[in-house]
Amino acid sequence: MHSDASTVDEYLAALPDDRRAQLEPVYRAVHDAMPDGFAEMMAWGMISWSIPLADFPDTYNGEPLCYAGLAAQKQKNSLYLMGLYADSAEAEDFRARWTADGTRLDMGKSCVRFRTLDAERLRLVAGAIAATTPDDFIAMHERARAERR
Secondary structure (H helix, E strand, C coil), rough: CCCCCCCCHHHHHHHHHHHHHHEEEEEEEHHCCCCCCEEEEEEECCCEEECCCCCCCCCCCCEEEEEEEECCCCCCCCCEEEHHCCCHHHHHHHHHHCCCCCCCEEEEEEEEECCCCCCHHHHHHHHHCCCCCHHHHHHHHHHHHHHHH
């Protein structure tokens, strides 16, 4: 479900009521946990939190360095946690904590797919978001780029 919305409010308002009800608590948890220095914006047709080019212009694609994204997709919702993608130890911990009570995790390298998230999962997501500062994320990004060279 690609969106041409230019603001987060427009994006959320354009969703059907049931999808908005699923996404808004996740949006609020991510928004409230986001460390200072990440900018909230619409990018790639979804809500994104990125490091602005003014703060870090050396990106591989000339776009702000994306830390997290949230989108309503056709069948499910997606939460992109790029900090976990860049930190395998933190990703392993996230996966273990998510599934500790037997709850199934539908996750790729950075994308958590879900319909709704309960309070425990929202706290886990908020913790993952809050764990990485912009400086830490830039360092992860630069290490990953150096390893690929």
